[in-house]
Structure formats: C-alpha cells, structure tokens
Amino acid sequence: xxxxxxxxxxxxxxxxxNSTLRCNFSDSVNNLQWFHQNPWGQxxxxxxxxxxxxxxxxxxxxTVATERYxxxxxxxxxxxxxxxYFCAVASPFSFGNEKLTFGTGTRLTIxx
Amino acid sequence: xxxxxxxxxxxxxxxxNDKSIKCEQNLGHDTMYWYKQDSKKFLKIMFxxxxxxxxxxxxxxxxxxxxxxxxxHLNLHINSLELGDSAVYxxxxxxxxxxxxxxxxxxxxxxx
Numbered sequence: 600x601x602x603x604x605x606x607x608x609x610x611x612x613x614x615x616x617n618s619t620l621r622c623n624f625s626d627s628v629n630n631l632q633w634f635h636q637n638p639w640g641q642x643x644x645x646x647x648x649x650x651x652x653x654x655x656x657x658x659x660x661x662t663v664a665t666e667r668y669x670x671x672x673x674x675x676x677x678x679x680x681x682x683x684y685f686c687a688v689a690s691p692f693s694f695g696n697e698k699l700t701f702g703t704g705t706r707l708t709i710x711x
Numbered sequence: 712x713x714x715x716x717x718x719x720x721x722x723x724x725x726x727x728n729d730k731s732i733k734c735e736q737n738l739g740h741d742t743m744y745w746y747k748q749d750s751k752k753f754l755k756i757m758f759x760x761x762x763x764x765x766x767x768x769x770x771x772x773x774x775x776x777x778x779x780x781x782x783x784h785l786n787l788h789i790n791s792l793e794l795g796d797s798a799v800y801x802x803x804x805x806x807x808x809x810x811x812x813x814x815x816x817x818x819x820x821x822x823x
Binding site for chain 2: 606630632636644698700701703704
C-alpha cells in the first residue's frame with residue numbers, strides 16, 4: 600500500500616516563529632488532507648489539497664503531486680497551534696474515495 | 712451543528728464486556744468510516760460503508776461489527792472487549808467526489 604512519511608517528527612518553536620511541515624508519499628494520490636489534532640484529541644480539517652496551493656489565514660499548504668510531496672506552512676505561530684499535524688492521502692486505486700492512509704504526524708509545541 | 716457526531720466521548724469498561732459506539736453525520740455524505748488511533752497516535756482505517764453497504768474491512772477481528780441502519784449512521788459494536796482494544800475510535804464521512812473526509816470528535820475507549 601501507499602506509504603506516507605512526515606517530517607520532522609517533533610518541532611518546538613517560540614511563539615511568533617514560522618514553520619514548514621513536510622509530507623512525502625510513495626504513489627499517486629487523488630486526495631491529500633492536512634489535519635490538526637489539538638491537545639483535546641479533536642481532528643480538525645485544515646486543508647483538502649490533492650494538488651496546488653491553498654491559504655487559510657496564517658496557514659497555507661502546497662501539494663506537488665508529480666513530485667509526491669506536500670508542505671504545510673504555519674506563520675506567526677501561536678500557542679493554540681500546538682498539537683499533532685497529520686497528513687493523510689487516498690490512492691486513486693482505493694475503493695471508496697477517501698480511504699485515508701495517515702502519516703505518523705509532526706508534533707508541534709509552541710512555547711510562549 | 713456538529714457535522715459528524717459520536718457518542719459516547721469516553722467509555723471505560725471491563726474486559727469481556729460488549730459495548731457500542733454510535734456515529735451520525737448530517738452532511739448528506741454517502742460514505743462513512745471507522746478509524747482507530749492507537750496509543751502511539753497512529754491512525755488506521757477499520758471499516759468503510761457506502762450507502763449502508765460494507766466496502767472496506769481492514770483485517771479487523773470479527774469481535775468488531777459495524778452496523779449501518781441508514782446512510783447517515785454507522786455504529787460500531789465490539790464484543791468480548793480486550794485490553795488491546797483500548798484506543799481512540801474516530802468516525803468519519805465523505806462524498807465520493809468531494810472535499811475530503813470529515814471526522815467526529817473521537818471516542819476514547821479504555822478497557823480495564
């Protein structure tokens with residue numbers, strides 16, 4: 600099956616700093632999503648981005664499908680950005696369009 | 712309005728018991744899923760239903776039985792609970808061609 604690798608596994612930053620999280624995947628995808636799991640365990644949709652670039656406030660994401668990677672940018676970090684960020688992909692060959700394979704996540708800690 | 716809602720949020724039970732987790736979505740989606748997040752935060756799909764029909768069963772023990780009374784509901788029944796079943800279980804839904812999968816808030820199951 601498709602493999603998803605995320606880097607770095609852990610990231611500790613001062614409030615106000617910028618960060619870039621990376622997701623590499625091993626095969627063609629027809630779906631790629633970024634999620635934020637907050638300290639209360641909720642999985643929050645950030646982006647649905649199988650290709651191209653999207654922005655939402657301080658967050659933006661870019662997926663280069665031909666090179667099989669996606670990047671999540673967080674600017675001017677706030678303590679509420681802390682948590683685990685997951686990348687998840689679905690293969691075009693998987694039955695049921697959104698059978699997602701998750702990466703192992705990047706744990707982001709923002710220090711005040 | 713909660714798009715994907717699960718109940719209960721927390722469940723503590725003894726080994727050997729049978730328990731159910733309920734999930735409902737009000738997004739009008741055709742496909743619903745159950746995912747399991749283990750103690751290391753790794754998320755993996757368990758089941759997928761499309762219009763009340765099972766389409767994915769990812770080598771889950773047959774003690775786990777999903778039931779979909781209609782396309783807005785997907786419940787998970789677990790028989791003879793074991794210590795290793797302790798995890799967070801997430802319900803999700805999606806459209807076949809759409810904006811990705813949306814997750815419920817999770818049910819933390821603890822088997823003692």
